[in-house]
Amino acid sequence: MSAKGKETAKQEIHKTLNLCNFCTRKIGISFIDEYETAVIWKLWIQLWFIGSAIVLFLKLSGQVNYVVNKLVTSSSIEDFVASLHIVGYDTMSFGKLLTIWWMRNVFRKLLTELEDLWPISDQDKDATDIKNEKLSRLRIIQFWYAFWNIFGVWLYNLTPIVIYVYHKIQGAPAHLGYIWHLSYPFDKTLPVYHELAFVFECYAGTVSVWSMLGSDIFFMNMASHISMLLRLLQLKIRRLATEDTKSKIKSVDCYDDIVGVIEIHQRLITYGKDLEDAFSVVFLINVLLSSVNICCVVFNILLDPWMAMSNKFFLGAALTQVGILCWYADDIFTSSSGVANAVYESGWYNSNIRCQRALMILMQRSQKPLYFTAYKFRSITMSTYSSILTSSYSYFTLLYTMYRSD
Template sequence: MSEDTTIAEKEIHNTLFYCNFFIRNIGLSFIDEIPTTYARKIIVFSSFVVVFCFLVLLLLGQIIFIIILMVNSVSVEQFIGGSNLHVFGYGIMCFGKLLTLWYKKNTFRQVVKELADIWPIVETNPEVVIIKDNSLKTLRSREIAYIAWNVLGVWFFILTPVMLHLYRLARGTPSNLGLVWRLYYPFDATKPFIHEFVYVFEIISGFACVCCMLGSDIFFISMTNHISMLLRLLQDKIKSLGQEDERGSIIQPLDCYDEIVAVVQIHQRLIRYANDLEDAFSAVNLINVLLSSVNICCVMFNIVFLDPLMEVSNKLFLGAALTQMGIVCWYADEIYRASIGVSDAVYESGWYNCNIRCRRALLLMLQRSQRPLYFTALKFNTITLNTYRSVLTTSYSYFTLLYTSYRQD
């Protein structure tokens, strides 16, 4: 491995620091060394199995609880508020992302490794340095904001029963410590020792959900950010092809075929990386699009009409839901616009100064780059900022429907 590749891997790994922190907690990693000893393999696999089982039990408990409410034909407000439907939707999204991370772990590790081969290390061009620095700084700030919403949200959900219990005791009101989530248990969860065990189970389940959500989303936006950044840097290289040098006008047609082949190879690799991410996250993106509208609608309904004691937690959940879908759509739109920009860069290059062979090569690249890179929701819909607008519009439509039903009751 060359020194430049080592430096590139180190920089890429630094951008995946937060991602790796969360997915380590679920027994996965795309940048750590692959376990070689049986003991280490057992520890890593056991971590994944434990998280998997916790999420399965959590979802089963929520599903049975929701079915019981439906069988009892409760009112709209009792169903939305009593089932914490938005939390159930969040759990489904987390479980889907856990399966995606596990199923595609080898693909993700390979993409991270191969990305180092074309990662910009030492650049003398100030424009390249500015693009790279701004891209990485913006990525880090958005990651921190997104992490804050999710971590604060789960902490408030977990601590709300404790704070309510202490508040009632301080006022001299009889009180029992409640639970975090609305689940069905085939036993009496209020009995001593059993209640403490159940409460710990719900705390661990909540943090497992957050680790799955953050690990998957941060990896997605980080790799999408890197690919779109490299596409923008590629545009600068393309624009410089065939341009006049310091000596003035060009008399003989230029032969820059080798340079064109180099940028075409980089372009093809970036397309392949983007397609790998698209294949891996296509099903997850469908779950995001379908459930985000429902989650946002239900949590807004709880905030406006129901459960004032959980208002702070629900507001943090709303912020996390809006940020989660928004940041995914933003970076999906980024890679779309960056891929479209490649065709513009070919047109803005000095193709008119090149010989026929070079012009033909550039024409082929122009034709290929006019097919933009898209992330999709399982091929049903492309993910762009228009998708985010559609999610918000749909959420509002659902909310008005619930509002009408609530007022009629």
């Protein structure tokens, strides 16, 4: 690819990452920005990230301490479960924050490699339609996913204020509560400490959402791009040995084209495996915690009418979050499986023996599809999403039965 073509590809790829970059900047990370070389600027970026990580760690630690204390000192199920789903969400957010920081150089390298594979020509209408469809769908899903999460966290942040104002209007005793269930090393009910705790919880909740969105939207982008490239590869394969069918040629030599297709296929497989290695731990955390999060928030919706609206948005965000990850992982699985079908649908019967043997090798390799795993324990597809929902319902029925029996 020419230097001009690479620059065009780079601009188009970065444009798809604008929302991801907006979120990651809030926690001091960027995969596409060219940072200044000044030492002060580098130090400021590092301090910003360290501050975000510390805030999220303190929030998570306070929640875990609160839950453990309730488990030890209270026999009430509702007290123990009240903030368990938030603990799960923050655990995932903290894990994703560390992942995107630890893998930041790997992600930058993947984006650079993607420039060589990116389609920039608009001469092929079918290929352009596939590209435009994928990018359009990605933009819509990104926007609504980010909106849902951001709106949800601000519902949590504003709920104590709304309750306080409502009680004031009604003439009832009013007290500004807290957003999350956290344990502090000081008496948070004292003046000044109360306000500081409330501001900390507002900011920490927002950092948690930025971390979640930054990681998830980056994965959505990369998975969508890999799926698009696999579909474009299928289009190329279907056209092999078909251009000369009208001239009755029965021994078309398209070996060089087949070699080119195989090279692209191998690069996409390697590319997908690198992305899978980067996100496998994140997937494991998602699979382990999503069922518990969904179960606990449904239980809280039934018990706490004041927080029901916020919890409903959390439920929607939890279902959407794990659903989108499973859907994009399944999309890659389906697209890579379709390569074998594309070989069969090509004009292989018009090609010579040498080409047919090469196509046979390509078909055999593509029958082992590309897929993502939860740290190699299980593959991530839409069936994984179904099993998570089934597990959530089982946990909820058990929890609700225990609650009713008390």
